[in-house]
Amino acid sequence: MTDFRLRGFSRLQAAAQDPIGYARSWKARTGRPVIGSFPMNFPSELVHATGALPLIVQESRTPITEGRSLLPEFYCSYTRSVADQAAVGELDVFDAFVLADHCVQLLGAADVIRWAKPETPMHFAQFISSMDDPWSGAQVRDKVDALRVEVEEIVGVTVTPEVLGASIRLFNSNRRLLREFYDRRKSGALRISAGELQVLVKSSMVMDIEEHTSILNDMLDGLDVDSAAPASLVRLHLSGHFCAPPRVELLDLIEECGVLVVNDDLYHGTRYISTDVPETGDPFDALATWYLDRNVSAPCGTRVQRNVDWDSYLVASLEDSRADGVITLMAKFCEPLMLYYPELRRVLDDRGIPVLLIETEHEGLAAESVRTRVETFVERISRKKVAA
Amino acid sequence: MTLELPPTRQSLDLSATKFITPEKPDKSNRLASTKAGGKMVAQYWENIFTAKERGKHVVWYNGTALNPIFQAAGLEWCHGEAFSARLAAMHLEGPAQAAGEEYGYIGELCSYARTHLGCAVMTQKGITEKQSGIVGMVDQDELAAKLPSPDFFVNAYAGCSTGQQWDAMTYRVFGKEFPLFNVSLPMIWGNKKDSGYLRGSEWEKTPLYVEEQLKKLIEFIEYQTKTPFDWDALSENMYYIKKASELRLEAMALCAAAPTPATYWDWVASIAPINFLPANQLLVDYFQGVKDEIEQRIRDNVSAVANERYRVYFDGIMNWNKLGFLTRKFAEYDVAVVAGRYTHDSFWQEPDLIDLDRPLLGMAQHYLICPINHGLKIMEELLLKRCDEYGIDGIAFHSTRTCRAMTNPQHILARTAERDRGIKSFFFEGDVADASFYKDESLESGLVAMLESIDQQRSKARV
Ligand code: SF4
Ligand code: SF4
Numbered sequence: 001m002t003d004f005r006l007r008g009f010s011r012l013q014a015a016a017q018d019p020i021g022y023a024r025s026w027k028a029r030t031g032r033p034v035i036g037s038f039p040m041n042f043p044s045e046l047v048h049a050t051g052a053l054p055l056i057v058q059e060s061r062t063p064i065t066e067g068r069s070l071l072p073e074f075y076c077s078y079t080r081s082v083a084d085q086a087a088v089g090e091l092d093v094f095d096a097f098v099l100a101d102h103c104v105q106l107l108g109a110a111d112v113i114r115w116a117k118p119e120t121p122m123h124f125a126q127f128i129s130s131m132d133d134p135w136s137g138a139q140v141r142d143k144v145d146a147l148r149v150e151v152e153e154i155v156g157v158t159v160t161p162e163v164l165g166a167s168i169r170l171f172n173s174n175r176r177l178l179r180e181f182y183d184r185r186k187s188g189a190l191r192i193s194a195g196e197l198q199v200l201v202k203s204s205m206v207m208d209i210e211e212h213t214s215i216l217n218d219m220l221d222g223l224d225v226d227s228a229a230p231a232s233l234v235r236l237h238l239s240g241h242f243c244a245p246p247r248v249e250l251l252d253l254i255e256e257c258g259v260l261v262v263n264d265d266l267y268h269g270t271r272y273i274s275t276d277v278p279e280t281g282d283p284f285d286a287l288a289t290w291y292l293d294r295n296v297s298a299p300c301g302t303r304v305q306r307n308v309d310w311d312s313y314l315v316a317s318l319e320d321s322r323a324d325g326v327i328t329l330m331a332k333f334c335e336p337l338m339l340y341y342p343e344l345r346r347v348l349d350d351r352g353i354p355v356l357l358i359e360t361e362h363e364g365l366a367a368e369s370v371r372t373r374v375e376t377f378v379e380r381i382s383r384k385k386v387a388a
Numbered sequence: 389m390t391l392e393l394p395p396t397r398q399s400l401d402l403s404a405t406k407f408i409t410p411e412k413p414d415k416s417n418r419l420a421s422t423k424a425g426g427k428m429v430a431q432y433w434e435n436i437f438t439a440k441e442r443g444k445h446v447v448w449y450n451g452t453a454l455n456p457i458f459q460a461a462g463l464e465w466c467h468g469e470a471f472s473a474r475l476a477a478m479h480l481e482g483p484a485q486a487a488g489e490e491y492g493y494i495g496e497l498c499s500y501a502r503t504h505l506g507c508a509v510m511t512q513k514g515i516t517e518k519q520s521g522i523v524g525m526v527d528q529d530e531l532a533a534k535l536p537s538p539d540f541f542v543n544a545y546a547g548c549s550t551g552q553q554w555d556a557m558t559y560r561v562f563g564k565e566f567p568l569f570n571v572s573l574p575m576i577w578g579n580k581k582d583s584g585y586l587r588g589s590e591w592e593k594t595p596l597y598v599e600e601q602l603k604k605l606i607e608f609i610e611y612q613t614k615t616p617f618d619w620d621a622l623s624e625n626m627y628y629i630k631k632a633s634e635l636r637l638e639a640m641a642l643c644a645a646a647p648t649p650a651t652y653w654d655w656v657a658s659i660a661p662i663n664f665l666p667a668n669q670l671l672v673d674y675f676q677g678v679k680d681e682i683e684q685r686i687r688d689n690v691s692a693v694a695n696e697r698y699r700v701y702f703d704g705i706m707n708w709n710k711l712g713f714l715t716r717k718f719a720e721y722d723v724a725v726v727a728g729r730y731t732h733d734s735f736w737q738e739p740d741l742i743d744l745d746r747p748l749l750g751m752a753q754h755y756l757i758c759p760i761n762h763g764l765k766i767m768e769e770l771l772l773k774r775c776d777e778y779g780i781d782g783i784a785f786h787s788t789r790t791c792r793a794m795t796n797p798q799h800i801l802a803r804t805a806e807r808d809r810g811i812k813s814f815f816f817e818g819d820v821a822d823a824s825f826y827k828d829e830s831l832e833s834g835l836v837a838m839l840e841s842i843d844q845q846r847s848k849a850r851v
Contacts, residue, residue: 070799072787074496104549107575108796111764115800124577124763129552130570135601139572150579302549304556306568333496335792339553342492343560 004192004223008215012203019058019206023093026053026208033095033155038110039078039243040267040300041127042100043287045277046147048167048209050155052095056205059244060085063363070112076333077362078244079109086116096121096154098147102129103302103336106243123150131295131305140288148284164283170209172276177216178204179273184223186262186321191226194238194261195248201268202245229260234381237323238264239314239344240337241360242302246329250358250365254327257374258382263321265298265314266329274298301340310340311347318353324381325354327374332359354381415694416719419650421677422657428674429660433474439464440536445613448538450504450555451545452573452755453735455664456629456747457602460621461609466535467664468554472503474660475532476708476821484510484532485822491561498790499822501554503532508561511537538562540612542605544571547761548793569608571601573755578763585766586738586757598752625667626747633736635675636662640732642682644778647691648724649682652702653715654692655731659706662735693724698842699779702728703771703801704786705794709823714831718784721835726778729794733759733770760793767797768804775809782838783813789825810845814838 015022023034033052037044047054059081067084075083085091091113097120099110107124114122125143128136148159178200184190185197204212236259238251245268255261264270274297277283277290295303299310318326326348330337341357348355356377358370439446447458450468458465475481481503488506489495495502510533541559545551552570559568574594582588606617636658643650661674685691700718702725707714718725736742738757742750759770774780783805785798798815805811814834819825 072795072799074789075792102549102575104547104792104796108792111797111800114764123579124575126574126577128572128574129549130572133570133572133601134604135572135597139597146579302553304543304552304570306559306564309560335497335550336553338494338497339501339550339557341494343557345492 004190004219005196007219007221009196009199009219012207012212012215013199015207016199016202019055020060020090020093022206023053023055027093034093035151035154036091036094036097038082038097038099038101038106040101040271040302041291041294042098043144043147043277043290044205044209045164045167045171045283046144046159046287047098047151048170049159049164050151050157052151052155053208055094057082057085057091057094057097058202058206059362060090067112070116071108074333075105075108076243076331077360078242078331079105081244081362082109083112086113091117094120096151097123098151099124100127100143100147101302102126103243105333105335121150121154123147125150127291129303131292131303132307137288137292140291141285144284144287161283164287165279167209168277168283168286169279170213172279174204174209174213174216175273175276177213177220180220181216182263182270182273188228189225190223191229193255194251194264195255198245198248198251198266198268201272205268205272232382233258233260234325234378234385235260235262235321235323237262237314237318237321237326238266238269239326239328240341241266241268241329241331242300242334242337243267244331246360247365249367250329250360250370253365253367253371254374257371257378259374259378262323263317265310265317270317271298271300301336309343311344314344315347315351315353324385325356325377327377328355328357330357330359332361354384412716412720414716414719415722416651416653416715417690417692417694418657418715419654419678419681419692421674421681422654424677425658425661425674428665428670429474432665433471436464436466436536437534445539446536447540447542447609448535448555448558449542449544451543451551452571452758453663454542454544454571454605454751456622456625456667456751457606457609459625459666460618461606461613462615462618463609463613464536465664466538468504468558469500470660470664471507471535472500472821473706473708475503475507476823477711478531479709479823480531481709481821483530487513487532495822495824496790498550498554499819500791501550501557503821505554505558505561507532507535508558511535512562538566540566540608541568542571543568544573544755546573546755546758547575548791550793567608567612569605571598571605571755573598573758573761576756576762576766578765583763583765585762585769591756594756595749595752598755599748602748602752622747623744626742626750627744628667628669628671629662629736630739630742630744631672632662632667632675633739633742635672635679636735637737637739639675639679639682640727641777642679642686643726645686646699646779647693647696648699648726648778649685649690649692650678651692651715652725652728652731653711654678655728656706656711659731659735691724693719693722695722696724697722698724698781698839700725701771701775701778701780701783702730702786703783703794703798704728704788704818705730705791705820707786707788707818707826708821710818710826717831718835721839723782723835723839725784726780727774729759729767729771729774732774733757760796764797764800767801771801771805772808775805775811780811781842783811784835784838785813785815787815787817789817789819790822791820812838812841812845 044054066087128139275294278286484506488502493502543555802813816831817827
């Protein structure tokens with residue numbers, strides 16, 4: 001059997017499509033708490049080590065209703081959706097929330113949750129976003145401790161180094177398996193759409209990690225090499241989109257335009273699975289190290305680091321995947337991406353790498369106009385390839 | 389009742405006449421003493437523009453008021469937001485914003501950031517053109533192109549991730565040529581039950597961490613300037629800041645009087661002096677002058693708004709394009725805007741924290757109490773405190789389009805004020821430095837509706 005889709009993919013898809021439903025049934029099945037965390041830097045291993053389910057709160061597809069009067073409409077779709085979910089009671093399944101990030105809009109959404117659900121514990125361990133200062137490491141280590149104390153208190157369990165070490169190994173092996181799918185796609189050994197890959201990564205943010213890993217193992221087991229994709233397809237890298245996944249319809253639409261997506265740096269993609277937590281030494285130190293390492297292996301526009309650039313990382317990754325161009329997906333109103341995008345574009349322009357910017361919104365997708373723009377972009381690249 | 393209109397050949401589109409209001413008398417009565425501040429600020433910038441010719445080291449910085457440190461180190465300091473605000477207030481932000489746009493910064497990005505990044509692009513272009521001998525923007529008389537290029541950057545942004553990332557980008561615009569120092573200011577989020585304004589374990593611990601970073605900042609500056617830091621000068625600077633701040637607060641407190649002798653708009657005009665002008669006797673004299681004038685007004689029974697009928701609190705960053713306009717607009721409706729989050733909860737607003745023997749700690753504490761650096765609980769506490777102090781009837785929320793840091797809690801704050809004090813509010817759209825986001829209809833209709841509800845509330849209370 002070669003089709004990975006026949007081996008548990010639908011279970012991953014169900015969890016990716018309805019994370020809250022998954023959380024409810026997991027809770028009913030295990031009787032254990034569910035702790036909501038937020039993108040993009042929270043170390044889920046810490047919650048896992050308490051026996052609770054760490055679940056990264058996802059953007060919901062439902063239209064914003066109550067949340068409209070809690071956050072202005074000029075906020076990114078992720079934060080508006082989270083505020084809305086809090087206001088309409090969608091987040092009631094969570095026993096606590098933990099937050100380790102610093103994007104100003106996300107903080108607004110977090111305050112809405114605190115206001116809407118005052119009885120639910122919420123903890124913000126602000127991980128320093130300036131990554132290469134002499135005090136950065138110690139600061140993150142301090143915050144990991146603060147988080148540990150908090151989650152221990154919430155769940156009523158002490159996190160020992162041994163148990164945390166075991167959780168770290170589980171998450172690392174899950175990330176390794178996900179990277180295996182990426183590597184096979186890049187080498188042409190596996191034909192998997194960007195939307196399907198997103199399901200694999202997104203479900204790993206939601207599901208019990210052991211269950212997820214076992215499904216991934218099953219999917220990879222005995223997978224045959226696919227026939228190579230037609231060389232006529234334009235090879236593209238998808239860039240950008242923090243916090244929430246771009247719509248699968250959008251990814252499908254892009255691929256329908258004669259494109260082979262060969263890599264990405266999306267949060268619901270390479271960014272999330274880029275870095276493993278060190279398995280030797282003190283596991284609490286290791287979580288701090290992971291945070292700092294991550295911005296080196298997949299630099300993020302929300303972090304500040306002098307000796308690391310997203311743009312040079314992107315160029316190197318394009319060379320590696322032999323991508324012909326870049327589509328940047330920007331969640332409308334996402335300031336970190338708005339700030340960084342000109343630098344990305346400048347570096348790509350300097351190297352003659354075509355780039356197309358597509359802005360995404362919570363409600364709807366202007367499918368036809370996006371299709372036209374992608375088609376034109378693809379044609380431009382094809383002509384360039386022929387001329388070369 | 390339906391409106392019967394006779395048959396007509398004329399267009400029935402009445403919108404052209406709808407918004408034309410006859411010239412209204414200006415009912416606002418601004419302080420005269422703040423004009424001196426305007427002059428001081430203009431001189432300050434003129435001085436900055438010649439910094440390079442005078443062989444001075446120039447630091448570009450964003451965020452909190454680090455200027456007493458820079459002053460003690462003998463630097464010239466350019467504050468990013470301040471310069472963007474100045475350009476906007478003078479309606480000269482266009483060229484910088486166009487340069488930013490050309491570079492790729494889109495209109496939904498913080499307008500301070502994109503204006504200042506535009507200045508960076510122009511300044512950088514100026515450096516290149518000077519080297520190549522091409523005559524460009526720098527030689528034109530455009531304010532936006534006049535900033536001297538930095539020798540290094542310092543970022544110390546509280547409560548807003550955009551601020552820090554903005555400098556990370558400015559650093560790149562200048563080709564990473566100039567060193568950048570980051571001071572990380574953690575939010576006072578209020579994780580613990582004991583947390584509150586200036587209290588709780590989070591508050592006790594966090595300033596110590598910031599104080600350590602400030603010491604490192606000073607080492608960094610010493611390294612850059614190759615000059616030992618003058619600690620005595622820092623204490624002296626903080627002495628003047630403390631004095632000026634005390635006078636400012638005493639003068640603000642006098643505005644609890646009804647009718648108020650000065651308004652929020654006067655305090656807005658006094659932001660630049662307290663926020664970044666050199667700390668010296670002139671600064672103290674300025675605030676003494678403001679306080680004296682207010683006291684005189686109280687003695688003479690002079691109010692800042694003719695026929696004050698409503699006392700309003702302003703929440704949101706200032707709309708710098710509209711300072712004079714908004715002053716007149718609110719006064720037109722007999723509204724005295726008495727206090728605001730931007731003016732009253734920022735800028736050395738707790739002088740008691742300043743310890744001249746340990747100046748860095750007090751500075752760290754101030755940097756952390758920036759009004760966008762608190763969790764909701766503290767913001768609710770501060771808002772209610774101000775409403776009580778100034779006898780506030782209503783709140784104007786400036787839905788500051790590109791400043792999410794300020795808009796984050798606004799909707800919940802509005803609900804809190806209504807729930808806990810029965811205080812009405814309204815929202816209007818605008819922005820810090822981008823005039824295109826301002827909507828007059830949104831201000832006009834919101835304000836009128838709020839004043840009507842206040843009237844209703846009052847008549848019910850009388851029954
Ligand atoms: S990083 Fe972007 S997408 Fe994420 S919360 Fe911030 S603004 Fe929204
Ligand atoms: S968004 Fe607001 S607080 Fe943040 S950098 Fe811009 S003006 Fe400052």
